[in-house]
Amino acid sequence: MSTVAAAARAFAWDRRGADVQLCRSRSRLAFVREAVDAARTFERFGVKLIHPSTDQAAAIVQAMQAVVTAGGRIAPLPIEQDSLRAIQRHLLHVAAELTPAADTLPDDLAARLPGEVLRRETVRILALLPPIDQQVRPEKVAVVEAAARQLGVEDRGVELLRQAVRGQHKRMAMSMMRRSVAHYWSPTGKARLRDWLDMVRIMLPPIPGIYSMLRNEALLAKYQALGRKPATTLGYALHRFYMERGFPLPGEPKSFPEGWGKHEVYHVLSEYDSTLQGEMLNAAFSGGNTEKLCMDLLLATLLQFQAGRQILPGPHPTGLLQPDAFFRAVARGAAMNVDLLAGAWNIWSVVDTPLDELRIRFGIPLLSDDERTNLIRAEALIV
Template sequence: MRINLDADQQDAALGAMLWVSQAKGAAAVTPADRHTIAAAAEVVFGRPPGGTLPGPVDPAGLAARLPGPAAAEAMRLITVVALVDGSIDAARIDRLVACAQATGLGGADYVRDLAEAAHGHLHAALGCMIRANMESVTGRPWSGNVTSDVATYLLPYNDKPDPALAARFHALEHLPPESFGNHFFHHFRDNGYAFPGEPNGLSAVFCVPHDSCHVLAGYDTTPPGEILVSTFTAAMHPKNSMAAHVLPVIVSWHLGIKLNDVAASATGALKPGAFFEAWERGAGMNTDLFATGWDFFAVVSETIDALRARYAIVPRRFPLDA
């Protein structure tokens, strides 16, 4: 996620984050806000930790100092700080929308979804997030119901088990312990998950790349780990990444709002340092595991370390709670 901006442009992005966090006054800025801005400065911009941070920058100042594609990257940072307090706060979201409009991004899906959620249309906004996620995962338009049809899609083996497919996954147990496939098998076994093909198993189209990201990136299945793996995915698979991956996972695992009957939820799981690092690690990958051509079974025999190196997955520096 490292953005190639000069020092003044970096200050504009960080200052806009502060301006959004001051929506209810300077005294209302929380330690979580300050930690998020400091983490963005360190992880995204590569600044030394503990440095002096800029003062607030309003939308006009942001647009004047940060034009073009870089504004879209800055809006991602602004979105995180707008939600880090753990709520959909209308005052903060209104300031986020003002920044988006000033930089020509007012029509972005995630901006629209947040504006709707903040002003009495949460259900409609959640439906848009779910639809964007399904379209990103499946690679095609999603016209089905965002509750019942999504559940049916994600749990296809309850009505039509596929024992032959399940057997392929169970066979991974017999690969060498250092292999990617053996790690994948134990990820499922240790978490008590049903394999694709078994009743209660998730669709292989979704869970194989998703859980491969868990295994390869080293993110567990706790709420913080789920936020990080979806953030990693958003940068690796940039198909409407904010609306389809980042926003839904923050809503689900940080704000505690369930998206559907299949997904769980929690509160307070967004950890800014690890979050920004997950985005950077995903953006550095050279292989998209959600791409149509990626073949899971073709790489299961490779050692996990060799596969991480081949896919350019750098080691984690931040703990999950940083």
């Protein structure tokens, strides 16, 4: 999953040797070719922390209510109500919970929400709501589209919702895969030929004798050396993360490309584990952080882990969303002052830095004791 995570471990569920079928109706290579030519992309992504005024927050809350009720036609589920409360706490930063004034979009939504950033973030928040009921109802997506039109916003999340409503899951997967190759698989932020070849290598079934030829001794030695660094450093924590979970280190024959190490760094920084719930939260954290794959990560994980849609390879359970933890993870990622997937950031520049110091330097909000207790109970915390 890359989610999934990526979604965030979207391609990683065969790490332990399972042969994942990415597309039963066509060859893996054909799937990759289609991914290269997949649909158009949007240049601007990323959750930005906003602090709306009370009136602006009230307008956003009413718009959220309009989405989950499909304009007053459907009673909201308890988990949708919990999600609206969690969004108010973590993404709108309201001091006291606001009650929606109506079940329809405000007629003056655009007038009350001036500015490109505020409007864009509002549409992104609204786009996260339709998968929460596990149905992705067209009526709810239509309200998101109406809000986007009022605000003059065209966003990747709205496009993904349209595809989800139409059942265009393969199309979604191909566009997500193409973008992930550039920003996750490649250490440079640009998809190179070798990155596409790495994708082909990962997707091919095991071939006796071939994998032994794919070992990168120099790269493997660099990652093995991380295990000899001081125990407080990011490098040591990253090596430990790989080893304790049985993940092959970059450079080993069955490993993922080096750029995927940024996904593991997100885990280590956020403290979210590699369990299903941990992957969902790590996708939320990384989606909140990055400007490149924000809505890909957030919607992929909600569609696959909450709505049970098979968007990306790997498990597709239903009902895994824990609203407070999820939207808190989005906010923690958005608070970071460094985008790990922007292309310029390099793991090796900070592997000797103490992990606690790095979290402070990057502006990552610390988890409270209560949050840690809840995450441990959910088996979502690295311990």
